[in-house]
Amino acid sequence: MAVRSTAWMRFRLRLEEWKESFLLTLRPWAGKIGWALLVIQLVLALYALAAYYPQGMKHYQAGFDWFYKYPVHVPPCWAVKKKAQAVRLSLQNVKPVVKTKTMNISYGNIRYVFKYYTISYNKSFIYKGDALPSDSAMLLGLTMPGGKKILQAKIHIDLLRPDGTDFVFLDQTIPVSQYGNKSVIEIRIGGATFNKTLIVHGRPVQVPVKMPYPISKYPIVATGPLSLGQIAQTLGKSMEKVFGTNPFKTDRPVPAGQALFAEVTPNGTVVPLKGKYTFRLSLMYLINETGMTPAQAREIESRGSLNFYFIAYPNCYGLAGTDTLARPVGLGLLLGLPYAFLLGFLVTFTSTFIGAIYGSFAGYWKDIRGEIMMRIADIFLSLPFLPILIVISYVYKVTMLSLSGLMILLFWAGPVIVVRSMALQISEQVYVEAAKAVGAKTSRIVFRHVFPQVFPYTLAIAVLSIPGIIVAEASLSLLGLGDPTAPTWGKLLQLAYDEHAVQNGWWWMYIFPGLALVVFSATFLLIGRAVEPLVAPKLQR
Amino acid sequence: MRWLVIKIINFVIVLAAVTLIVAIIFTGPMSTFYKSQALQTVQMEMRAQSHQLTVAQNTIIGIAKGTVSPQDAADLINKLYQQGLLTKEERDKLLSGKVTVDEAQKIATALPKRLRAILTQQEFHAYGLDKPWYERSLKYFWDLLSFKSLNSTVLTTRYWPTQGSHNAIDIVLERVPFSVLLFTTSSTLTVLIAVPLALWAARRPGSWIDNTVVAWSIFSVSMPWWWLAMVFIAFFTVKYHIFPQPWNVNVNFHDIKTLVDAAALPVFTVTILSIGDSAFRLRNIFLDIFNEDFVTVARAKGLPENMVLRKHVMRAAAPPLVTIVLFAIVLSVFSGAIITELVFNWPGLGRLYWEAIYAGDIPVVLELTYITTLLYLILRLTLDILYTLLDPRIKRA
Numbered sequence: 001m002a003v004r005s006t007a008w009m010r011f012r013l014r015l016e017e018w019k020e021s022f023l024l025t026l027r028p029w030a031g032k033i034g035w036a037l038l039v040i041q042l043v044l045a046l047y048a049l050a051a052y053y054p055q056g057m058k059h060y061q062a063g064f065d066w067f068y069k070y071p072v073h074v075p076p077c078w079a080v081k082k083k084a085q086a087v088r089l090s091l092q093n094v095k096p097v098v099k100t101k102t103m104n105i106s107y108g109n110i111r112y113v114f115k116y117y118t119i120s121y122n123k124s125f126i127y128k129g130d131a132l133p134s135d136s137a138m139l140l141g142l143t144m145p146g147g148k149k150i151l152q153a154k155i156h157i158d159l160l161r162p163d164g165t166d167f168v169f170l171d172q173t174i175p176v177s178q179y180g181n182k183s184v185i186e187i188r189i190g191g192a193t194f195n196k197t198l199i200v201h202g203r204p205v206q207v208p209v210k211m212p213y214p215i216s217k218y219p220i221v222a223t224g225p226l227s228l229g230q231i232a233q234t235l236g237k238s239m240e241k242v243f244g245t246n247p248f249k250t251d252r253p254v255p256a257g258q259a260l261f262a263e264v265t266p267n268g269t270v271v272p273l274k275g276k277y278t279f280r281l282s283l284m285y286l287i288n289e290t291g292m293t294p295a296q297a298r299e300i301e302s303r304g305s306l307n308f309y310f311i312a313y314p315n316c317y318g319l320a321g322t323d324t325l326a327r328p329v330g331l332g333l334l335l336g337l338p339y340a341f342l343l344g345f346l347v348t349f350t351s352t353f354i355g356a357i358y359g360s361f362a363g364y365w366k367d368i369r370g371e372i373m374m375r376i377a378d379i380f381l382s383l384p385f386l387p388i389l390i391v392i393s394y395v396y397k398v399t400m401l402s403l404s405g406l407m408i409l410l411f412w413a414g415p416v417i418v419v420r421s422m423a424l425q426i427s428e429q430v431y432v433e434a435a436k437a438v439g440a441k442t443s444r445i446v447f448r449h450v451f452p453q454v455f456p457y458t459l460a461i462a463v464l465s466i467p468g469i470i471v472a473e474a475s476l477s478l479l480g481l482g483d484p485t486a487p488t489w490g491k492l493l494q495l496a497y498d499e500h501a502v503q504n505g506w507w508w509m510y511i512f513p514g515l516a517l518v519v520f521s522a523t524f525l526l527i528g529r530a531v532e533p534l535v536a537p538k539l540q541r
Numbered sequence: 542m543r544w545l546v547i548k549i550i551n552f553v554i555v556l557a558a559v560t561l562i563v564a565i566i567f568t569g570p571m572s573t574f575y576k577s578q579a580l581q582t583v584q585m586e587m588r589a590q591s592h593q594l595t596v597a598q599n600t601i602i603g604i605a606k607g608t609v610s611p612q613d614a615a616d617l618i619n620k621l622y623q624q625g626l627l628t629k630e631e632r633d634k635l636l637s638g639k640v641t642v643d644e645a646q647k648i649a650t651a652l653p654k655r656l657r658a659i660l661t662q663q664e665f666h667a668y669g670l671d672k673p674w675y676e677r678s679l680k681y682f683w684d685l686l687s688f689k690s691l692n693s694t695v696l697t698t699r700y701w702p703t704q705g706s707h708n709a710i711d712i713v714l715e716r717v718p719f720s721v722l723l724f725t726t727s728s729t730l731t732v733l734i735a736v737p738l739a740l741w742a743a744r745r746p747g748s749w750i751d752n753t754v755v756a757w758s759i760f761s762v763s764m765p766w767w768w769l770a771m772v773f774i775a776f777f778t779v780k781y782h783i784f785p786q787p788w789n790v791n792v793n794f795h796d797i798k799t800l801v802d803a804a805a806l807p808v809f810t811v812t813i814l815s816i817g818d819s820a821f822r823l824r825n826i827f828l829d830i831f832n833e834d835f836v837t838v839a840r841a842k843g844l845p846e847n848m849v850l851r852k853h854v855m856r857a858a859a860p861p862l863v864t865i866v867l868f869a870i871v872l873s874v875f876s877g878a879i880i881t882e883l884v885f886n887w888p889g890l891g892r893l894y895w896e897a898i899y900a901g902d903i904p905v906v907l908e909l910t911y912i913t914t915l916l917y918l919i920l921r922l923t924l925d926i927l928y929t930l931l932d933p934r935i936k937r938a
Contacts, residue, residue, distance in 0.1 A: 030755075375551060379558040382918060384910050386879060387894055388566055391906075394898060395570040467763045474765050475880050479895070493768065497884070502775045503788070510775075514768040521763030529759070 025530040034526030041523060045337040057335050060487040066326040071134045071313035073324045073499075073506050080316040084272070085129030087312035089279060096121045102289075113289045114151070115297070120282035121308075127162075127261055132272050133312040135257035138169070140308055152286040158238075159260060162275025167260060168238045170231050232256075261312065281308060321508035324499045329492065329508055333516045336489040339400060340520050343473055343488075344466040347407045352462040354408070355415040360450045362416065363423025364442065374420065380413035386475065393481040400483045403476075407469060415461045422457065423450050456535040464528035467521030474517060489513040545926065552922045556915060561682050563910050567903050568678035572670055575901050579664040586660050587653070594656060597621055598649040604635055605645030611638040626655050668901070669694060681904065685911045691904035696897060700793055700888070709908040713893065717874065718794060720889040722804050723882075724873035727811040732866050735816050739823030740850070743831055754820050761817025767880040770810050774884070777806060787886040807885045811878075819865065830857045860931070864924060875916045 025031040052060075077083070101116040140157075157169040236246040239259055263273035283306065289297050320330035362373040392398070392406060426432065427450060435445050476482045477490025478497055496502075496509035600617055603609030611618075615636060622632040631648055634640050640648075665671045684691055691709040698706040701715045742751040778786040784806040785799075792803045830836065831854065839849045855862075877891025890909065897905040 030759075375554055375558075378551070378555050379562070382555055382559045382914055383562065384913065387898070387906065387910060388563070390879070390895075390898055391567055392570060395574040471763075471765045475767070478767065478880055493771075497771070502771050502779060503786075505775070505779060507775060510768070510771050514764065514772070517768065518760060518764045522759050525759045525763055529755075 021531075021534055024534055025527070028530050030526040031530030034523050034528075034530060037519065037523040038527060041337060041520065042341075044334060045341050048334045049338050052335055053338070057487055058485055060327060060332060060335055061485050061491070066322075070317055070322045070326045070328055071315070072322065072326045073501075073504075073509065074134050074313070074315055074317050074322055075506075075508050076319050076321040077316040078319070079321075079508075080131075082131040082315075083129060084131040084133040084315040085127055085312070086314040087125055087127065087133070087310065089123055089125060089310040091121045091123060091281065091306065091308045094121050094123050111290070113292070115287050115289045117285045117287065118282060119284075120280065121306075122278060122280050124276055124278040126276050127272065127274055127312075129261075129272055129274075131315050132258040132261055132270070134315045135255065135313045136260055137257070137311045137313070138309070139311075149288045149292075150285060151288055152284075154284040155282075156284075157279070157281045160278040160280060162273055162277065163263065165242045166238065167242075168234050170234055172234070257313075279310060281306075320512045321506075323492065323495055323509050324501075324506075325495065329512050332487055332492045333489070333512060335487045336492070336513070336516065337520075339486050339488045340470055340517075342400065343404055343407075344469050344520075344524070346404045347411065347469045348462040348465050350404075351408045351412040352415050352458045352465070354412040356419050356454050356458040357446075357451060358412070359416040359419025360423045360446050360454055363420040364427045364446050364450055366424075366427075370420075374416075377413040377416040380410070381417075383410065385410050386472065389472065389476055390479060390481060393476055398481075398483055400486050403473070403483060407472070411465070411469070414465060415458050418461070419454050419458060422454050426450050426453055460528055460532045460535050463524050463531065466524040470517060470521055489516050544929065548922060548925060552918055556918055557686060559914050560685050560907075560911055561678075563914075564678040564682040564685070564907055565675075567906050567910075568681060569674045571901060571903055572668075572674040572677075575668045576665075576670055578901075579668050579670060580661070582664050583657060583660045587657060590656065594652060597626075598652055601635060601649050601652075602642070602645045604638060605640045605642045611636050621652075624656075625659055626652055667694070669903070681907055685907060691908055693897075693902050693905045695900040695902045696893075696905050709904045710912075712905055713890070713909050713912055716877075716888060716890045716893050719792070719887065720877055720891075721874055722800070723807050723811065723887060723889055724876050724878075725870060726804070727808045727815065728869040728873040730808070730812045731815045731819055732869065734812070735820040735823055736862070738816070739820045739827055740854075742820070742824045743827035746828060751824070754817075754824055758817040758821030761814045764814075765880070766811070766814050766878055767884045769814060770807070770881050770884045773806060773810050787884070790886065792888065803887075807881070807887055810885075811881070815869075819869070822865065823862070826858055826861050827854065830854050833857070860928070864928075867924070868920065871920055872917065875913050 026035065096119045099118045099120075101118075103114040103116065105112045105114065153174040154172070155174055156171045158171075159167045159169070161167065235256065239256070240246045243259065243262075243264060261272050261277075262270050264270055287297075318328055318330050320328065320333065322328050323332070358373065358377065362370045362377070364370075365373070388410065389406065393403065396402075398406070427445075429449075432445060432449055435449060440448075473482055473488060474490030474493060477488055478494050480494055480498075482488065482490060490513075492513040493510055496506070496513070499506075499509070501507070501509040597617060600609055600614045604611055604614060618627065618632055618635050621627045622629070627635070627648070634644070635648075662671070669677065681691065683689075690711075692707045693709050693712055696712055698704055698708075698711050698715050700719075701711065703711070706712070738750075738754060742748075742754040745751060774787060777783045785802050787803065787806075790799060790803045792800050794800065835857075836849060836853055839853045840846075844852075875890065877889045877894060879891040879894050881887075882889045882891040883895060890913075894906065894909055896902075897909065
C-alpha cells in the first residue's frame with residue numbers, strides 16, 4: 001500500500017513539474033504565439049482528416065472533375081476588384097416547343113410518311129458582372145431517337161446577346177448511323193476539351209484526357225459525331241462579325257470563353273456586356289414513319305434525349321484562388337496539414353529518440369565501444385542528405401511512410417554528439433557509481449539514470465528539427481519525387497513551378513503553400529526556442 | 542602526438558566509409574533503374590530496325606530457295622556479318638549459295654535474337670552496366686580514394702576553354718567559379734552584416750532590433766530558400782524589371798556584365814536568408830559573453846564601453862567567431878543549393894548534382910559528393926587540431 005501511494009505521489013509530482021514547465025514556456029512571446037499556432041493547426045488537421053480522409057485526399061491529387069466545379073487558375077476573391085458573375089445553366093426544366101410537319105408522298109402504290117420534328121429550347125439569363133468571366137464551358141450530351149427510321153438530323157445552338165448580335169455555336173447536320181448514335185461532348189470554349197466520352201454505335205469510346213492548356217494558347221480540338229472543330233469554326237465566324245477578329249485564332253486579345261460576354265468600346269477597351277442573354281437550341285429530325293402506328297412513332301420520339309449545360313466561370317474563387325488543375329488552393333493547404341504533421345512528428349521524434357538512446361550508450365561506454373559508436377554516427381553525419389534522398393526516391397517509388405523511414409535512417413545521428421557529451425558528465429556522477437557498485441546492469445543504468453536526464457533536451461531538439469524535415473520533403477516534391485498520392489504543400493509548389501506560375505503572374509499558386517510551410521515550421525521553432533532554455537544542459541566549455 | 546594520429550585515422554575512416562556508402566547507394570539502385578531504361582531503348586531500336594530485319598530474313602530464305610542470287614545479296618550479307626548477326630560459316634555458306642531451306646530458316650529465326658543481344662550489349666556498355674553493380678561501386682570507391690579521375694558517361698565540360706571533356710574532376714571544377722561567385726560572395730556579405738547586427742542586438746536584448754533578428758532567424762530557417770527565390774523573382778524581375786529574368790539569361794564567364802547582373806538577385810536572396818541564421822547564432826554567443834563576470838568587472842572599473850567591447854567581448858568571442866566565419870567562407874567554395882540554383886537557373890554545383898542525377902551520370906555525382914565531403918572533413922579536422930593546440934582546456938582525446 002505504501003509503495004503504491006509513493007508511486008502515485010511521484011506521478012503527481014511529475015505532473016506538477018510538467019505543468020509548471022509548460023507554464024514557463026508560455027511566458028516569452030515566442031512561446032505564446034507558438035502554442036496558439038500549434039493548437040489552431042492541430043484543430044485544422046483533425047478537421048481535414050475527419051472530413052477528407054482518405055477519399056478526398058486521393059481525389060485532390062488524382063481527380064480530373066475539378067473542372068466542372070471550379071475555374072482554372074483564378075486569383076482569390078479579396079484580390080479582385082471587379083468581379084464576374086458565375087452562370088450555370090441547364091435545359092433540364094425547360095419545356096421545349098415541338099413542331100411537327102408530316103409529309104405524305106405517294107410513289108406508285110406505296111405511300112411514304114415522313115415526319116419533320118423541330119424541337120426548340122430557349123433559356124434566358126441576365127449577366128450583371130462587372131468583369132468578364134474567366135472562361136466558359138459547354139456540355140452537350142445528345143442521344144438521337146435513331147433506329148433505321150431516322151433520315152436526317154440537324155442541330156442549331158446559338159446565343160442571342162443583349163446588343164442583338166447572335167453567336168452561333170453549331171449549325172450543322174449530324175451524321176446518323178442506322179443504330180442511332182449518342183455523343184457526349186464537353187467543351188471549354190476558351191480552352192481545350194477535358195473529358196469526352198463518345199458513344200458511337202452504342203459503345204463508349206474513351207478519348208484520352210489531356211492536361212489542361214493555358215486558356216489563350218489552344219483552340220478547341222475534338223473528333224466524333226459532333227465535331228468541336230466545327231463549333232470553333234462556326235462560333236469563330238460569328239464572333240468575327242462582331243469583334244472584327246476571330247478569337248479562336250492565336251494571339252487574340254480576348255479568349256473565346258470570355259468573348260461571349262465581351263463588348264469592344266469605341267476606344268478599344270474590352271468590357272463586359274450586361275443584359276439579357278438567351279440560349280437557343282433546336283434539334284431537327286426527319287423520320288421515316290411509313291407504316292408505323294401512332295404509338296410506335298411516339299415511342300421513337302421518346303427515345304431521344306438531350307443534356308445541355310452551360311457554365312461561365314467566375315474570375316475569382318475563395319480565399320486562396322484555384323490552380324491550373326482547377327483545384328481550390330485553400331483546400332490543398334488544408335489537406336497538406338495532416339501530412340506535414342505526420343512526416344514532421346514521425347521522423348523527428350523517432351530519429352531523435354533513436355539518437356538519444358544511441359548517444360546515452362556511447363557516452364556511458366568510455367572504451368573502444370563508445371569510440372566505434374561515435375565513428376559510425378560521424379559517418380552518418382557526413383553523408384550528403386538531400387542527394388541521397390533524391391537518388392533513392394528517383395529510382396524507387398516512395399510512399400509517405402517509406403519516405404519517413406528513409407529520413408529516419410538518414411537523420412537519426414543528429415543529436416548523438418550533444419547527447420553523448422551530456423551522458424559523459426552524467427555517467428561520472430556518484431549515483432551512477434553507486435548503481436554500478438550495487439551491480440546494476442548497463443542497460444538498467446542507462447535507461448534509469450542517463451536517458452531520463454537527456455530526454456527533455458532531445459525533445460527540444462526534435463521540435464527544433466521539424467522545419468528541416470518539412471522543407472526537405474517540399475524540396476523533394478518540387479523535383480517531382482515525393483509520394484505522388486499525397487497532397488502535400490510541396491506538391492502544390494511543384495505544380496506552380498512546373499506551370500511557370502512565376503512567369504505568368506499566378507502568385508496565389510506559390511505564395512500560399514509557401515506561407516503555409518513557413519507558418520507550420522515557425523510554430524515549432526517558436527515552441528522549441530521557448531522550451532530550449534528550460535532544458536538546455538549547462539555544458540562545460 | 543597520439544591524439545593527432547587518432548584524429549587523422551578517424552578522418553580517413555570517416556572519409557572512406559562515406560565514400561563507400563555513397564558509391565554503393567548511387568551505383569546500386571541507379572543501375573536497376575538504368576537497366577530498365579536501357580531495355581526500353583533496345584525495344585525501340587528493335588522496332589526501328591524491324592523492317593531491315595524482315596528484308597534480311599527474306600533475302601536469306603530467298604537464297605536457299607533460289608529466288609535471290611547470292612551475288613546480289615553479297616552486300617547485305619557482308620553487312621550482317623560485320624554487325625555480328627552472322628557467323629563466318631553462315632556467311633560463307635550463304636555467299637556460296639549452298640544452303641538448305643531448313644538451315645536458312647534457322648538462321649532467319651535466329652536473327653532477331655542476335656540483334657537484341659547485340660543491342661542490349663551495346664546499351665549496357667554505354668550505361669556501364671555490363672559488370673555487376675558491386676564490382677563497379679568498389680572500383681569507383683577505389684578510384685575516388687586514389688584521386689584517379691573518373692570518366693563521365695553523359696555530361697561534358699561546357700564552360701571551360703576545353704569543351705567536351707569527359708573528365709569528372711574537370712566537370713566539377715568548372716562549376717566552382719559560379720559557386721564562388723554566388724555563395725562565397727554572399728557568405729562574405731553575410732559575415733560583414735551579421736557580426737555588427739548581432740553585436741547591436743546582443744547589447745540591447747529585448748529591443749526592436751533584437752526582436753527583429755530573432756523573428757527573421759525564425760522565418761529564414763522555416764522557409765525553403767527556393768520559395769523565397771520564387772517570390773523574389775516574381776517581384777523583382779516579373780512585376781518590376783529590376784533584375785534580368787533568370788530564364789532569359791545564359792551566364793558564362795566571357796560576358797562579365799550579364800554574369801554580374803544575373804548574380805545580383807541570387808546573391809541578394811541567399812545573403813538575406815543566411816543573415817537570419819548566423820546573426821541569431823552570433824547574437825547568442827555575444828549575449829553569453831555580455832553576461833560573463835569579467836565584462837561586468839570591466840564595466841564596473843569604469844572602462845569606456847568601446848574598450849570593453851574591443852578588449853574583452855571581442856577577444857572572448859574570437860574563437861567561435863573565427864570558426865563560424867572560416868567554416869562559412871571555405872565551405873561556400875564547394876557548396877551548392879540544388880533547388881535554389883535550379884530556380885535561379887544558375888549553373889553552380891547544386892544544379893550539377895541534379896543534372897548528373899537526371900542524366901544518370903553516376904561518376905559525376907560520386908566525384909561531386911567526394912570532393913564536397915573531402916573539403917568538409919579536411920576543414921573540420923583542421924579546426925579540430927587548431928582548437929586543440931590553442932585551447933589547452935579541451936581534452937586531447
